Amino acid sequence: MLTIALRTARARWVTFVGSFVALALGVGLITTMGLGLAATLDAPQRLPERFPQAPVVVKGDDVLRVPVPGGERTGKLAHPGPVTPELARRLASLGPTTEDRSFPVRAEGGPKDLVGHPWSVAAFAPYTLDTGRVPRSDDEVVTTGWARTGARIGTDHGPVTVVGTVADRGFEDAVFWTDARAARLSPAIDQLVVVADPTAVRDAVRDAMRDTAPDAVRALPGQESEVRVLTGRDRRHADPDPEREREALLAVNALLGTAGGVTGFVSVFVVASTFAFAVARRRKEFALLRTAGATPGQIRRTVVAEALLLGVAASATGCLLGAYGAPVFVSYLVDEDLAPRWFTLGDATWPYHAAFWAGLLVALAGVVAASWRAGRVAPTEALREAAFETRSMTPGRLLLGAALLLAGLVTLAHALLTDPSDLLHRKTYISRPMLFIVAFALLSPLLVRPLVRLIAWLPARLPGASGMLIRENAAAGVRRTGAVAAPVLVTVALAGSLLGTTATLNEAKAAEIRQRTTADHVITAGPGGFDPATIERIRAVPGTEISATAATAVHVQEEGTALIRSDARAVDPAALARTARLPLTAGSVTDLDDDSVIVTEEWERHTVGSTVEVWLGDGTRKALRIAAVMSIGTGGNGAYVTPANAPGATVDRIDVRLAPGADGRAVGAALAEAARPAGGRVLTADRWMAENRPGTRRTTRTGLLLVLGIALLYTGIALAGTLVMATSDRARDLAVLRLAGATRGQVLRLVAGESLLVVLVGASAGTLVAALNLAGVRAALGLLHVRSGLVVPWDALAATFGACAAVAVAAAVVPAALCLRRGAVERAGERD
Known part of the structure; x- marks a missing residue:
């Protein structure tokens, strides 16, 4: 049986190419996301930036530590305390010390995030002079290259003269004053560099804390304000915003995890749909084999073996694509400031294994149900089923689709009744649409005919037979229509649900700001x-x-x-x-x-x-x-x-x-x-609200666009592959239309119109899914006492539909035109 299948594969190369490309792309994307995700989990610890040359750095503790049963919980303090003068004097007895101060500076023509320091701490970065000299008086400064030597600049601390510049090290825009002037501008000691033995410094700090802390404070765990002694890699905690890169890694991790999860879902959905349709269109071949004596088990083993061979080849190709694509993708994340500058791929291998075996599993899962159904028919029924579609909705499919739809509705209702705010979380509104997408896709045979007749109601009543033929062809080929509509459903549902939810939440947050603000002016510092x-x-x-x-x-x-x-x-x-x-x-x-x-x-x-x-x-x-x-x-x-x-x-x-x-x-x-x-800036309340209107975070927006881009790419491939397969099967139908008197242009317009109708069916089903999800979000906002409207991303939905329609028309019309080139009579006389 396998030998026969392989020998007939030449006649089915379109089927194999479409399935191969879809599966290889999915495995490649999963590999790319997995490699990036592995890099975030095993990222190297960042080295110190401001104090790599400092032996010991002492700073006020900015971490809240609260003992709990079985461990300790930590949090970031909003206002950490400085190093006290008494502690600074004690530590000065151990060795040379340098006081560090950091304070914001506003300068004419300078960067917005400009920060001031005493010159003595510059050596620990180390900053070295590129031009000029060190500052010697109160009105002299050294800058990190944002101003030229000799320039006279006005600042909020008075006019200064730039007497020198140092190279910009990439982590701050700085201006250095003399130590005395910096101490007057910012009396508090933020950090203290100590040239002494770290153990001795820690002992001195411990003694100072014990001597100065009141008994009442020492009696309360978690309340004592400690001082941190930083050495080695821990000196990075003395850098400006030391958690920014860890937070950036977490954001990248969430982005890649979300994109990888949706990629896996879309790839499973689309590839399984493509494989199932490819098997279903071979019913006539299976019917002939059954008539010739093939057993149901032989047919199933044949299909599974084909899927296994195709899955191995496509998964291996996908892993290779991912190996080349991951470095490019990581470079993009770094270039767009979505990941730290030092972020790079590691040497993890588990993403390759996960992607390969996932691809192989998808390939096998995509054919199991269809092959089981094809193998169950009796020889006398096989030929009849091969001639037309008798039943596209099986009891198992109906039961599973209804169960998933019911599960989605029940979980949505439960969330609304117990915790409506959970529906507003990113993980929830990204994952919840998938349940409804699968449910609607499984139930699509029940939706196809009503939607086709509803959408084609007016065209079917126009003069001429084209509208009626388009409607009847789409309604009769439920399996074909469902296979083409499925990827459109996925993309439209994701675009409407994700973009609509984020836009609705932004509008709700803006409504909250408008409701809460009764001031006439707002002054920002x-x-x-x-x-x-x-x-x-x-x-x-x-x-x-x-x-x-x-x-x-x-x-x-x-x-x-x-x-x-x-x-x-x-x-x-x-x-x-x-x-x-x-x-x-x-x-x-x-x-x-x-x-x-x-x-x-x-x-x-x-x-x-x-x-x-x-x-x-x-x-x-x-x-x-x-x-x-x-x-x-x-x-x-x-x-x-x-x-x-x-x-x-x-x-x-x-x-x-x-x-x-x-x-x-x-x-x-x-x-x-x-x-x-x-x-300070003085703004009217309306202008302040307009400038501070909530928006989607850049990493979240990038993640959503990445997800939708993947879905749209998959949809294009699935549409092209499925329509090429379906149109090739209809060569005799097109030839019969030519013999009945239809011109070549009329036939091609008929094919194009049917493709548009099928895309509209998928878009309508996807819009229903999006509407269901957005209705849940709007209901949650109402329960949370937020008065705002529902925002539907019509522009994104229109763009998605336009892209799908363009691909569908091209993928259907081009094969149809090629089929018509050989002559109507020859096509009509062919036998499959």
């Missing part, structure tokens, strides 16, 4: 925030009421083991009540005081009047009473405390409300003049 003098100048502007707030954070322990961080704002309760409208479900903003906190319903404890233990932004542990509770909303409502519970927080935003009768233009000009020395 430059680097470093607003100093007290600037706040008083703004407060003194007549005709205004202001609310100055600062960014901070609090941590809370929930369920006995989890340490949860909540972003928070430090506010004056009375001023906040006049300039904002919080989405409260209980309590009052004015009840907030130095012994209380405003929380959201996400907190484990969220009853007004109850007490919750929190860790403040500097690590201080404190018991606070819940003064008010906010709704969960889209998840960004955070918490509110008073400035007394945000030590170290700097005011970075001032909301301004105009008094009745005040001239908005005149007040705006006065506010701008008052905020200018601190680099």
Whole structure:
């Protein structure tokens, strides 16, 4: 049997090519994503940047450590403490020390993220002079190449002269003052370089902490403010934003994991559909073999053996494609700043194994069901089934499709009733559509005929027979129509669900901002925030009421083991009540005081009047009473405390409300003049909301576009392969139309129209899936008290449909034109 199948493979090369390309591409994509994912899991530890030449670096601990049963939980402090002068004096007795200070700088024509340092710490990077000399007076500085030697530049710390430049090392834009001037500009010691034995430094730090910490503080685990002693690779924790690259790796990991998961899903779905259709179109061949005496088992083994050979070849080719594609993809991630500069592929081999065996499994799974059905028919029934499609919906397919649809609906309803906010999480709204996609695809034979007749209702009633023939051909060939519509369904459903959900969530977040903001102007700070003098100048502007707030954070322990961080704002309760409208479900903003906190319903404890233990932004542990509770909303409502519970927080935003009768233009000009020395920007509330309108994160947007690009690529390949196979099988039908009097152009237009109709069927089914998912998201927002509209990405859906239609028409018309070239009579007289 296998020998016969292999000898007849020449006549079925189109089937094998289409299946081979689809499977090889899927394996190649899975290999590429797997290699990138493996690189994020085994990434090398980043080396220190600012202090690679420093023996020991001492800094205030920025990590909150909370002991829990069976271990310890950690969190990032919003406001770590500095190195105290007393500790600096103790460590100076061990060896030479250098005090490091980092403070924001605003300079004319300079970078926005400019940071100032004392010159003495430059040697530990090491920074070396490219031009000029070291600074010697208060108005002299050295820059990292963003300004030329000899330039006179205005800064928020007074005019300075650039007397030298150093090479930009890529991790910061810096300006170096003399040590004395830097100490006056930023008195706090952020970090201390100590040239001494690390053990001696740690002992000295431990003794200092024991001597200076109050007994009450030492009695509370997790509240003691420690100092970190950094050596070796740990010195990277003294770099600016040391967690940025770890967070970037996590983002890349999530991106590749999501893309890999969706790639696997789409490849399984499309490849299985392609293989199943390829087997189904060979029913006449199987019928003849059964009549000649072949047993059902022989037919099944033949099909499985063919799939095994094809799967091995395609999977091996896919692994080779992935080996060449992964370095290119990783380079793209680095070039687009989606991954750290040093990110590179490792030597992991498990992605090759996973992709190869997954491809082989997909190839076998794609033919098992179809081959089982083909082998079950009796010899006398086989020829009849080969002539036309008698049953495209089997009981097993109907049962599985209904079960998946029911499971999707039940889980959606359960989420809405128990935790609607879960539907707004990225992992949920990316994975949930897949359940409905598979369910609709399995139930497609039930949907094809109603959708075909609905879509073709008007064309079928137009003059001429073309509309009627298009409708009847598509409705009669349910299996063919379903096979072509399936990949379109996947792409349209993913595009509508993913892009629609993100756009709807962004609109919901924007609606929350509009609802909460009652101020007339918003003043945003430059680097470093607003100093007290600037706040008083703004407060003194007549005709205004202001609310100055600062960014901070609090941590809370929930369920006995989890340490949860909540972003928070430090506010004056009375001023906040006049300039904002919080989405409260209980309590009052004015009840907030130095012994209380405003929380959201996400907190484990969220009853007004109850007490919750929190860790403040500097690590201080404190018991606070819940003064008010906010709704969960889209998840960004955070918490509110008073400035007394945000030590170290700097005011970075001032909301301004105009008094009745005040001239908005005149007040705006006065506010701008008052905020200018601190680099503040005065915006109307509408403009501020427009500039701060929520958007999709760059890594998330890239991941979604990558997912949709993969789906669209797969759809194109599947459409082309399936339509070429289907059109080749219809050569005699096309020839009969020619004999009946149809012109060549009419036949080709008929083929093109049928292809468009089938794509419309798939797009309609995909739109139904997207609508179902978006309806769930909108219902969740309603339950979370968020008033916003549903955003449907019509432009993306139209572009997806256009791309699918173009591929489908070309893949159907070109083979049809080639079939018609040999002559109608010859084709009509052929026998399969």
